[in-house]
Structure formats: structure tokens, C-alpha cells
Amino acid sequence: MHGPDVAPSSTVLASLDLVPARGKALDLAMGRGRHALALARRGFDVLGIDRDAEAVNAARFQAEREGLRLACECRDIEAAEFTLAPATFDLVLVVNYLWRPGYATLVASLKPGAFLLYETYTLDQARFGRPTNPDFLLAPGELRAAFAMLEPVVAWEGIVRGLAARAHLLARKPHGRIGA
Numbered sequence: 001m002h003g004p005d006v007a008p009s010s011t012v013l014a015s016l017d018l019v020p021a022r023g024k025a026l027d028l029a030m031g032r033g034r035h036a037l038a039l040a041r042r043g044f045d046v047l048g049i050d051r052d053a054e055a056v057n058a059a060r061f062q063a064e065r066e067g068l069r070l071a072c073e074c075r076d077i078e079a080a081e082f083t084l085a086p087a088t089f090d091l092v093l094v095v096n097y098l099w100r101p102g103y104a105t106l107v108a109s110l111k112p113g114a115f116l117l118y119e120t121y122t123l124d125q126a127r128f129g130r131p132t133n134p135d136f137l138l139a140p141g142e143l144r145a146a147f148a149m150l151e152p153v154v155a156w157e158g159i160v161r162g163l164a165a166r167a168h169l170l171a172r173k174p175h176g177r178i179g180a
Helices: 010-016 034-041 053-066 100-109 123-127 142-146
Strands: 024-028 045-050 070-074 089-095 110-121 151-160 164-172
Touching (some): 010 151, 024 034, 034 053, 045 053, 100 110
Parallel strands (some): 024 045
Antiparallel strands (some): 151 164
16 A cells, blocks of 8 residues: 555655654544554554545555554544544544534544644645635635644645645644633
8 A cells, every 4th residue: 555646745744753653643534544544653543534435444454454553434524413522632634625614623622732734735726736626725824724723833835846736734732721
């Protein structure tokens, strides 16, 4: 399960180097699991969720083959009944998926001091190819503004290797204050 089409994003891996490799991680809209598997290889206990049963099964098979801790669930993230337990994850990862209605759910699912790593396409992506629908593309500054309640660690927007227009955010949920 290696190759250019299934290799983890180098920009995601670079940000993961800034996160302690322990605890429970969520890869939301994991696809075939390229990032979920990378998280598990780093020592995280990973939950990967995607609505594509074939992709979920491929990730599950690879995790079993490597003896990794990766629980895979086939769920429709955009279904009205979709929820995540609050204060559950040490890291939440979302790559190449834009779920604006779920931003608050993602933040609530983070433990205090936990990290959110979100990377997806911006409006400039339409110049390079898919996706082109603005409903699935971030406006300038949108990702950072959407998660303004988190402390940014790494945040950038731009063209990656002349091939894609992306926004990237690694941010940390603040520790709550007693009495706050």
C-alpha cells in the first residue's frame, strides 16, 4: 500500500512531527487510510471514518496486515445522526474534505491541549483541476478563521508544487482554566 497515489501528504507528515505521537487520533473522511495508517505507524490508537465501504475495508486490511491499531468505521459523516463524543481525541485529522457544518463537532471532540490538523483545497484549486465546486473549496483565510478558538501552530495557504491550491492548519485546543 505504498506509491504516489497512496503516500501520506508530505505537508501533513511535516506537521505531525510537531505533535506528540501518543493517544487517540481520528482521521475523518480517511479514504483508503493513507494518513490513518501513518498515524498508527507513529504510535497513535486511530479511529478512521469514511462512508466508502470499499475504502474502509482496504484501510482495515492494510492495518491488520501491519498489526496496527486502526479501528475503521463506515459511516456517513454528513448524516444528521453523525456525532463524535466530546473530549475524546488527542489529534483530529481531516485531509481533502470540507465539512463546514461539522467544525464545532470537531473542536468539541478534542481533549484540552489536543491538536487539529486540517488540510484541504482553496478556491484557487479550480485553476488546477478538481475539485472546482466552490462549495468544496475554502475562501482565503477561511480555515484559520473557522478555528480561531484554537491556538495555531502552523497555518498557511498557497500553491503546492505548482499542482494544487491548499490551506493547512495545525492548531491546539487550549487547556481550560479552572472557573472559566
